[in-house]
Amino acid sequence: MLNEIQQLSIRISYGDPKSGIKYLSALKHLRKLFEAGFRIYWSRPEWSGILPNNKNRTSCVYLDMADRGQLRIPEDMEIVKFTPEQRYALYVRYLTSTQIHCKEVIRLGHMTDGGWNVCHDKLYKPAFPCLAYSFGINWDFSFDDVLVETYGCDVHSFDPSMKRSDFRRGDHIWFHNLGISDKTSKKGTWNFSTLEDILHNLNHSFRRVDILKMDVEAMEWQSFPNIIKTGALANVRQMLIEFHTESASLEQLRTLRDIYSEGFRIFWYHRNPAAVNLRQGKFVQNTFCYEVYFVRV
Secondary structure: OHHHOOEEEEEEEOEEOOOEEOHHHHHHHHHHHHHOOOOEEEEEEOHHHEEOOEEEEEOEEEEEEEOOOOOOOOOHHHHOOOOHHHHHHHHHHHHOOOOOOOOOEEEEOOOOOOOEEEEOOOOOOOOOOOEEEEEOOOOOOHHHHHHHHHHOOEEEEEOHHHOOOOEEEOOOEEEEOOEEOOOOEEEOOEEEEOHHHHHHHOOOOOOOEEEEEEOOOOHHHHHHHHHHHOOOOOOEEEEEEEEEOOOOOHHHHHHHHHHHHOOEEEEEEEEOOOHHHEEEOOOOEEEOEEEEEEEEO
16 A cells, blocks of 8 residues: 555654653654655654653654655746745745755754754764854753763854853853854844854864754844855854745745755754744645754765
């Protein structure tokens, strides 16, 4: 019967109140699907299945499996012919289309907001000496902390909204009262800098950056054209970005196309399910916020 199916959407639950998660049973069943040719392109951990004694694990996961091709952003001359609705539809389809298969995706930090996924495949996973940049903290260091525990990374965390001066968090995490933008400047009481200037000021211009994480409340759109123009992504291996928008402009689609041209491919995505972010489409609900995960190929 599986030979006649092109796509699967399933909910798996292997929880046990005494032993936690029945990993062996789950792996046996997933192996059968893998052998039948199915590959996971999206998943969503079910928060109601979070274990009482481990808030970083859930016993229930929704999985979408299929074989998928790559969707590309067309050139400007084609995009300008699109209606606003067509541009937004392309934007959503693009961000929710995986372009490369990462065999092992691991969740670091909280299962809910604050945690992020990383491609743990040998070719892409952070390697010693590991360096990570984490923009957008809001007092949640769970991802940054587990980066240190898992890979031994030096992590530089940035957030001007916390209204806290620079400080050292343990031996491997440095907090900077600084945001990212397309120019180094001050806006009100908040300090901003370009990625190029941050790399220079921290003596990281020629260092490999294993992880670049950004959750900066729509400042990604202002920052990325400068990041790409200045070549600040040259040494970045993985990017974890939350994109925020209710529409899709020519400039935003061009930014996504430029990220592709820089050699980055989407290996995972996550729709932010918070009610405040949901937007009702014609047939489905979309969200204001998409977490999108890239590796450089």
